[in-house]
Amino acid sequence: MAAAALWAASLPAQEFTLGSKVGDFGLRDVKGAPVAFEKLKGRVTVIGFIATQCPISNDYNERMKALYTDYSPRGVRFVFINSNHTEPAAEVEEHAGKNGFPFPVYKDDNNVVADRFGAQLTPEVFVLDAGGVIRYHGAIDDSRVAARIKAHHLRKSLDALLAGQSVAPADTRAFGCTIKRVKKTS
């Protein structure tokens, strides 16, 4: 219990939780231009925290492209975010180009957005409904190895939301690399 308290105390303050409405937040595109989340969101919105150097996140590159290709025509918007202070915008741009991402990846300066979502890992996803309420949080699916996937969590949650149904499970355990946060003094 004491250990749990210690770990909880070391977490940054989380503002958005499952079932709560996500307020606006700011990102930057890879050229440094500010972008407001309000301009990016859609009928259903996927917010995905990803990385350039994390091998687990990179294992999902093709799956993220497939998700984008399959669900964008159905009105789902994808907002991929890199919050790692160790991965600068130029690296994010190069990584996206090298991997043929059909979607932009935004930078989250000082991991402010990751803190507000309580995101800890890459990859880690949040799905918002039309009202901006978080309806799913967690992993994209249940295996790093595509051949061993048994549960397509993100696809299932998107299908449910697009069909006007509730999402189950709404919360799964994301797995991957820790987000490399800036050290904050206060």
Next chain:
Amino acid sequence: MKRRSLLALLWTPATALRAQPRVAPLNEAGYRKLVTAGRGQVLLVDFWATWCQPCRAELPLLVRLEAKYRGQGLKLVTISCDEPEQEGDAARFLRQHGVPGPLRIKRPANDDQFISSVDAAWSGALPALFLYDRLGRRVRSLIGETDMAALEAALRKVL
């Protein structure tokens, strides 16, 4: 010719042993058993993976820390979170850094339950260190890149 056959016979098993690491898969029961068996010592459990760069950077430091405090009762236990495809790499990495014993590897039937059973507040993120006192009680969880000074201070308190 006979001599060559004999050499081949002598060589093959050793090579096979080197190529196939001794793997100790761990589920929840196995983990509990491991912690129970560690009573009387201070146990530092390190969950790591070959793909986790901070884990690879930390492991040699943990090995050094164990060597420094072994006489006072510290025991380091490493548990790999690698996929079956990486078992060979994981075993090689441990050997390179002088970690003895089998390759302990996390293989529960349900990963969520296993992670929660270790520490309900742990997301499964790596590296993850769990410190147990001589009574087998978890006294500290360190998730993410480890502050080695803070770890050593915590260790000294428990030792």
